Amino acid sequence: xxxxxxxxxxSNAAVDVDSRTKDDALSFAxxxxxxxxxxxxxxxxxxxxxxxxxxxxxxxGEGVAVPHALCDSITQTVxxxxxxxxxxxxxxxxxxxxxxxxxxxxxxxxxANHLKILSKLARLLHDxxxxxxxxxxxxxxxxVHLLLGKD
Numbered sequence: 742x743x744x745x746x747x748x749x750x751x752s753n754a755a756v757d758v759d760s761r762t763k764d765d766a767l768s769f770a771x772x773x774x775x776x777x778x779x780x781x782x783x784x785x786x787x788x789x790x791x792x793x794x795x796x797x798x799x800x801x802g803e804g805v806a807v808p809h810a811l812c813d814s815i816t817q818t819v820x821x822x823x824x825x826x827x828x829x830x831x832x833x834x835x836x837x838x839x840x841x842x843x844x845x846x847x848x849x850x851x852x853a854n855h856l857k858i859l860s861k862l863a864r865l866l867h868d869x870x871x872x873x874x875x876x877x878x879x880x881x882x883x884x885v886h887l888l889l890g891k892d
Contacts, residue, residue, distance in 0.1 A: 743818060743858055744892040748845075752776045754822040754881035763831050763839075766823060767791065767808055770844035773821035782814040786846055800833025805866045809845040811855060818847035818854060822884055824875065841866075841875055865891055 753773045760766035771787045774780050789810035793799065800806040821844045828838030843862055847855045865871055871887070878884040 743854055745820065745888045746892055748777075748818045748858070749820040749822065749885055749888060750777060751882050751885045753820065754885045756824040756878060756881050756884055757826045758823050759826045760823075760829060761827075763794075763829060764791070766825060766829060766831075766839075766842055767794070767844070770808065770821045770823045770842050771846075773823065774819045774844060774846055777819040777821075779817045779819045780812075780815055780846065782812075785814050786810065786812050790844070790846070798832040798834065800831035800835075800837075800839050801863065801866065802833055802835040802837065803867075803869070803872060804828060804833075804837055804839055805841045805843070805872065806831050806833065806839045807843045807845065807859065807862055807866065809855070809859060811847055811849045811852065813849050815846055815848050818845065818851065818858065820845050820858075820888075822881075822888065824878070824884060841872065 823842040825840045828840040831839035
């Protein structure tokens with residue numbers, strides 16, 4: 742199993758982001774993922790993320806979204822984390838607005854690891870204490886360390 746420490750760095754996280762629409766938030770999260778160096782083509786990843794959202798919203802409920810995609814140009818899995826300043830409509834399964842976004846992208850041929858990481862994230866994000874701690878994190882470093890502490 743891939744640990745969060747191998748796919749998430751402090752530079753891939755941001756708190757109190759002022760996005761007003763789902764698309765703005767997705768674009769911002771993709772930009773953060775690009776800071777890892779594992780995403781050579783930002784626009785290609787954004788197209789893949791948007792395409793995944795057209796299938797069904799990745800808003801999993803309780804104010805959390807986990808947009809994700811596999812992309813030909815990506816060489817290794819990357820995770821970016823965004824805490825929004827104000828919740829936005831994400832067409833989530835529970836119709837609640839989203840303020841926590843965990844965007845994951847990986848190489849197209851790495852489906853098994855992609856699904857394992859998504860499963861690990863989903864279990865973690867269904868924990869109310871974890872969500873509350875993510876919302877209370879003082880900065881992006883604290884937010885990242887919260888996830889790294891779950892490895």
